[in-house]
Amino acid sequence: MLLTQVLVPLTLFGQSPLGLPPQTCPPHGVINYISTCSKHSHIIPAPGCTAKASTIRQPWVVGSLCHRAGDKEYCVYMLPDFNDGKGISLVTTSSVIRSVSTLPHHDRWWSTPNTANTPDLLEVKPIEGKGLGVVAANRTIRKNTRVMVDAPGLMIEHGAFTKLRTEMLADLIHEAASMLPYPSREDFFALSGAEGLLRNSKESALAIVGKNAFHTKIEHIEFHAVFLDVSRVNHACSPNAAYHFDPLTMRKSLITVRDIHPGEELTIGYVDLTQPSQTRQASLSHWNFTCSCPRCTQASRRQKESDARTAQLVNIRNELDQYDRGVQDGPGMAELLTILYELEGLEARLHEAYYRAAIEFNGIGNRWEAIKFARLCLERGLLLKDETRPFVGEMRALIEDAEGHWSWRFRLGVGHQD
Numbered sequence: 001m002l003l004t005q006v007l008v009p010l011t012l013f014g015q016s017p018l019g020l021p022p023q024t025c026p027p028h029g030v031i032n033y034i035s036t037c038s039k040h041s042h043i044i045p046a047p048g049c050t051a052k053a054s055t056i057r058q059p060w061v062v063g064s065l066c067h068r069a070g071d072k073e074y075c076v077y078m079l080p081d082f083n084d085g086k087g088i089s090l091v092t093t094s095s096v097i098r099s100v101s102t103l104p105h106h107d108r109w110w111s112t113p114n115t116a117n118t119p120d121l122l123e124v125k126p127i128e129g130k131g132l133g134v135v136a137a138n139r140t141i142r143k144n145t146r147v148m149v150d151a152p153g154l155m156i157e158h159g160a161f162t163k164l165r166t167e168m169l170a171d172l173i174h175e176a177a178s179m180l181p182y183p184s185r186e187d188f189f190a191l192s193g194a195e196g197l198l199r200n201s202k203e204s205a206l207a208i209v210g211k212n213a214f215h216t217k218i219e220h221i222e223f224h225a226v227f228l229d230v231s232r233v234n235h236a237c238s239p240n241a242a243y244h245f246d247p248l249t250m251r252k253s254l255i256t257v258r259d260i261h262p263g264e265e266l267t268i269g270y271v272d273l274t275q276p277s278q279t280r281q282a283s284l285s286h287w288n289f290t291c292s293c294p295r296c297t298q299a300s301r302r303q304k305e306s307d308a309r310t311a312q313l314v315n316i317r318n319e320l321d322q323y324d325r326g327v328q329d330g331p332g333m334a335e336l337l338t339i340l341y342e343l344e345g346l347e348a349r350l351h352e353a354y355y356r357a358a359i360e361f362n363g364i365g366n367r368w369e370a371i372k373f374a375r376l377c378l379e380r381g382l383l384l385k386d387e388t389r390p391f392v393g394e395m396r397a398l399i400e401d402a403e404g405h406w407s408w409r410f411r412l413g414v415g416h417q418d
Contacts, residue, residue, distance in 0.1 A: 063175045069163035078179045083151040086184045089176035092157040133234045134266045141260040148254035150229040158222035174202040187228040218247045236267035236293035238345025257347040276307045313340040320356045330360035351381030363411035367402040374398045
């Protein structure tokens, strides 16, 4: 049972045959060539198309069909050499391909190696009641270890989900998967989510994306992305690992948040883990399983205590986020918040509690406690988030000049005066 978050649930379409639209020429200025062989194993000029000078630096291969929705035409674009020859397929428009291919950091997509993928560190094996999963192999993996770096194998622009009919979307997703180099294509169709469906079919391709896609963003463009390695990691409501997507390198990293011993399964969270147990289970129904992690299978008395802690965690977090009014003992509430995150096994989100603690201690004029929690927030947060997140700038500004930060003594009604 694998996988990830998809922004919107998908409904499988019927078994009726789908007709293919006629092949069209690649958009001028975007790409020169289109593959016309069934496995897209080589690139040749598209029949009836005149080759134009391309503005794209890398050799995109265009699929054999496109579907139009309104004023946008969605096609498949594949880079066979991406990620050391594993390839990547995008379902998107020619204007998006042009945009992402001219980004200043585009070269980093090619030069960033998957250095954290150590063959003897992890292994994929059957997990009882879950299908396949990822476990620690031969040695203990210490917390804060980057154990996997994975590039997407398939990405679908969010607009395709919202604008195309389901059968059109399935057409394009199936072609995108089928165009991948052989090993990646096999890895994609081996992912969970298509049990009971014909392998390599349009229905199975759509179902796999529905169960395994992460919501990611490149610049302002939203995508649903399938990562062929990270997608093997199963869910737990108190996960021992977390993931982070870096749009500058097009890589998703998996980082441990606790020590993981040989044979122990690596897990991540698919849903908001600050929900009560029944709500989490309802949210997980999209993946057709009931969570059996320790947090969800406690004795009734302990489960009620866990749900009470979770409710208190949310209440404190919401109360502390009210900056326009006084809070009774904000620092004490923030310190309790860090303990509640730990008790519920939510180490992957501890930076959220540290951030609020830094703000609350600065809010009463306790500079050194504020800086301590700001340091903790950055140490934890930058393992799992990128430099562009607002909390990073806020914490660095507080560390540099606590008294000049907007939060200085704000809980006492004596804020920073310009």
